[in-house]
Amino acid sequence: MNDRPIPATSDATRERTGHASQFTLLRERRFAPFFWTQFLGAMNDNVFKIGFTSLVTYQAARFSGVDPKTVAFLISAIFIAPFVLFSATAGQIADKYDKAMLARWVKTFEIAVMLVGATGFWLHSAPLLYACTFLMGVHSTVFGPVKYAYLPQNLSTDELVGGNGLVEMGTFVAILLGTIIGGVAAGIGATDAGAGGGTPAGAVWLGALCIGVAIVGRVASAFVPPCAPSQPGLRINWNPVSETWRNLRLAHGNRTVFLSLLGISWLWFFGATFLSSFFNFAKDVLSADSGVVTVLLAMFSLGIGLGSLLCERLSRRRIEIGLVPLGSIGMSVFGIDLFFASHALPAAPHLLSVGEFLGVAAHWRVLADLFLLAMFGGFYSVPLYALIQSRSEPSHRARIIAANNILNALFMIVSALMAMALSNAGVGIPGIFLTTALLNIVVAAYIYTLVPEFLLRFIAWVLVHTFYRVRLVHAEHIPVKGPAVLVCNHVSYVDAIVIMAESPRPIRFVMDHQIFRNPFLGWVFRHAKAIPIAPAHEDAAQLTAAYDACAAALADGDLVCIFPEGKLTKTGDMNPFRHGVTEVLRRSPVPVVPMALRGLWGSVFSRGAVSDQPRPARRALASRLTLAVGEPIAPDEVTLERLQETVAELRGARR
Structure with a gap:
């Protein structure tokens, strides 16, 4: 076994290491053992919890002092409590020590825990099982x-x-398998055992399965390659209260990351409300037996798994936060439709079996709503997790994740309290679903107001992918970190939106001040923090302010994009470059990345020809265009002539 640590690589280098498909990661040692380690852990959690819940629900007489009506909530609360209490400490430990070593330690601990659980199953001891x-x-x-x-x-x-898509998919598939296995195992021998003495075979099977899965997980963790600690000199603060507060403050230091954490926690609130209602939803609304609960969970799990996997294709392997608003829209739309679908069901004479349930056409609308709601939840969650991982400082990334776990747990507790309060007020399960879907609209609108970057990327992503099919050429030349000036030819009114949609990072565009008079484009570019600029003969003060704003943005490590022609082409040919870009570089000597758009001339967003040159026919929707990116040029090597020649070469003959 090769135990050498995986070498650290710069983001610029890592950006160039593509792969044919996300599924190829399942064949690589740096990912596959870790994937199966977390998969088996998630499955074992649910085998145990569902098995425990099923036993105390259907064999309550064997567990003294347990109320079967509240035990499901109590088990969930006990399981969530450590996230509130110990997440801050866990984040420090993950930053300080080798993560592969921690994975192996945790899986060894899981075996010991499952020995306790197996003993609890054997002795019908509720205290041991709660422990x-x-x-x-x-x-x-x-x-x-x-x-x-x-x-x-x-x-x-x-x-x-x-x-992240594979991990999210694997987690929910593991939850589904754990639920099925735990429920089936708990039911083995229950009828034969009756109320008499002895231990039902189901309890024995549950204990053996939990121990077996834990052992297999420990074996998988042995193949996880060493992973160097991000902050080995960290002194651990063992006070969970003060460290929890410190972690939340640490996460709050990066506004976008912190609001992304709140966005993920809201998803857990949303998902927990639906998942915890499935038993009552199946019995009281769908008039179906417990087997249908597994069908509902299967649709939910498959939906979020598919959505998580599709994220890579939809985002073209980039962290596309424009998918987050798309996800939240779908979650609300199908959550609201689920409310109406629940009121359009035929009456059932008895609790329906799985076969009888699936034989009713109206029930397929319910399943479709759950599947699509969950699929859009996958669109929502995966980019947020990737954004947090990419924008958190590596030295304390694990503590940021710990802060996320704390928030997740708190939101799930609030979700349970809200559901209980609504139930006590006489609101049925469909009403709880509707309330949650409507709250999702309010929360999403609030977050996107605080961080317009999410909504702007969504608008850009929808517009560009509605009107065009964009081909990227050497997009890896756009630096993933650090300041740079991007220069591009100016073909249409949507050049900036196309570049915004295809860039892996936010960009500060230098835009003609008159474009801000347009109600829609002005709103978009003001929220994108575009920099208005005017010619010296129109407004010299604004020209100076624009140069100052460019210098400040580059000093902050941002990307600044300039269209050096200064105006849209009227013929499809490039206009001469102006000196604005050299003035920016004089104040801030940073690399310059030349780019070229081709295929936009002749689209509905380009200008009409005013010369005698023939104008190409207007292109239809979903026409092809290309964004070609050249190699960065050092600031001391930049001349207007070289920039114009490079951009012209990137554009080629196609306009």
Whole structure:
């Protein structure tokens, strides 16, 4: 076995290491053992929890002092409690120590915990099983920061979305399998055992399965390659209260990251509300037996798994946060439709079996709503996780993830309290679904108002992918970190939107001040922090302010994009470059990245020809265009002539 640590690589280098498909990661040692380690852990959590819940629900007489009506909520609360108590400490541990070593330690701990759980199953001891539930929560609390800090340390930037998609898909498939296995195992021998003495075979099977899965998970963790600690000199603060507060403040230091954490926590609020209602939804609304709960969970799990996998294709292996608003829209649309679908069901004479349930056409609308709601949840969550991983400082990335786990747990607790309050107020399960879907609209609008970058990327992504099919050439030349000036030819009114949609990073565009008079484009570019500029003969003060703003943006490490022609082409040919770009470089000597758009001339967004040159026919929707990116040019090597020649070469003959 090769135990050499995976070498650290710069983001610029890692951006160039593409892969044929996200599924190829499942054949690589840097990902596959870790994937199966977390998959088996998630599955074992659910085998145990569902098995425990099923036993105390249907064999309550064997567990003294347990109320079957509240036990499901109590088990969930006990499992979540360690996330609130110990996530801050777990984040420090993940930053300080080798994550592969921690994975192996956690899986060894899981075996010991499952021995306790198996004893509880054998003795019908609710206290032992509650203790095991708490310890499994500790297991997941410690492993959470390790999982999400491991990925950005071992995957390239263009693999993060695909890797996170696989992890999200694997987690929900594991939840589904764990639910099925736990429920089936708990039911083995229950009828034969009856109310008599002895231990039902189901309890024995559950204990053996939990121990077996834990052992297999420990074996998988042995193949996880060493992963260097990000901050080995960190002194651990063992006070969970003060460290929790410190982690939340640390996360709050990066506004976009912190609001992304809140966005993910809201998804857990949203998902927990639906998942925790499935049993009552199946029985009281769908008039179906417990087998239908598995069908509902299967649709939910498959939906979020498919959505997570599709993220890589839709985002073209970039961290495309424009998918987040798309996800939130779909979650609300299908959550609201689920409310109406629940009121259009035929009456059932008895609790329906799975076959009877699937035989009713109206029920397929319910399943479709759950599937699509969850699929859009995948669109929502994967880019947010990848964004947090990419924009968090590596030295304390695990503590940021720990802060996320704390927030997730708090939001899930609030979700349970809201559902209980609505139920006590007489609101049915469909009403709870509707309330959650409407709240999702309010929360999404609030977050996108605070961070317009999400909404702007969504608008740009939708517009560009509606009207064009964009081919990128050497997009890796756009630096993933650090300041640079981007220069591009100016063909149409949507040049900036196309570049915004295809860039892996936010860009500060230098725009003619008159474009801000347009109600829509003005709103877009003001929220994109575009820099208005005017010719000296029109407004010399604004020209100076524009140069100052460019210098400030570059000093902050931002990308600044300039269209050196200064105006749209009227013929399709490039206009002479002006001296604005050299003035920016005189104040801020940073690399210059030449780019060229081709295929936009003749589109509905380009100007009409005013010369005698023939105008090409207007291109239809979804026409092809290309954004070609050249190699960066050092600031001391930049001349207007060289820039114009380079951009012209990138554009080629096609306009």
